[in-house]
Amino acid sequence: MLASPASRELTGAAPLRVLTMNLELRGKTALITGGSRGIGFAAAQALVNEGCEVRLLSRSTETLEVAREALAPAGVRVVTHACDLADPAALLGLGAIVEDVDILVNNAGAIPRGALTELDETTWRAAWDLKLFGYINLTRLVYSRMQARRRGVIVNVIGVGGERPTANYIAGSSANAALMAFTCALGGASVDHGIRVVGVNPGIVATDRMRELLMRDAEVRWGDPQRWRELLAQRPFGRAAEPSEVADVIAFLASERASYVSGTVVTIDGGATTRQTPL
DSSP: OOOOHHHHHHOOOOOOOOOOOOOOOOEEEEEEEETSHHHHHHHHHHHHHHTTTTEEEEEEEEHHHHHHHHHGOOOOOOOEEOOOSSSSHHHHHTHHHHHSSSEEEOOOOOOOBGGGGGOOHHHHHHHHHHHHHHHHHHHHHHHHHHHHHHHHEEEEOOGGGSSSHHHHHHHHHHHHHHHHHHHHHHHHHHHHGEEEEEEEOOOBBBBBHHHHHHHHHHHHHEEEEGGGGGGTHHHHOOOOOOOHHHHHHHHHHGGGGGGOOOOOEEEETTTTTGSOOOO
């Protein structure tokens, strides 16, 4: 059984894959924020294919339910919980949702583009409350439980803006740089408690949100949003990454196959950041 067209439209993902890497994750429990769409949903796909029970957090009850139905064919338990992680008080309601989590994937949050003078304080703070402080606050909550059990993995989905900052994405670049430092600092100490903390920095990924941004850029440049694919022609391999390509790295890092990896961030951008002329 495959995900319905409606499911694919709301999750921005391909039909449920049945590919497995045999990462010995069966029976583990993963909590994924922003898990109903894009990279978060693709990570859920990868982990349920490995036998993980997944708990999805997102602000939208509708997209969570669609995601849950799309993941059902994997035959593992999928729990959803609508929650605004920008609201610290909302964390208090998570309770049992976080109690026995083996893997936390922090993924929620999209920070708008714009230069310093184009983003007011309200916009900047709202974006950081969800992504930067959302990651930190949920990690603090889950980490204490993992610490008591002396095991667990935390994967932070960050973004290449943190290692290649630009002025027209200043709020996002600054938040991502902070999350990279947070990941490395915590991941260096967490191993003393049996916990690994790692990050991934995706470049351009073919999610619904990215397509919308590219369509706006194509509209500005050529007056035709349908020409958005032309903006990717000079990217590595002539395309954006697929969400599943990021998700497979997340699944590997969350597994015991990466048991000696902590305090580091893996870049997933086809080599764009290290090209002579970064794209």
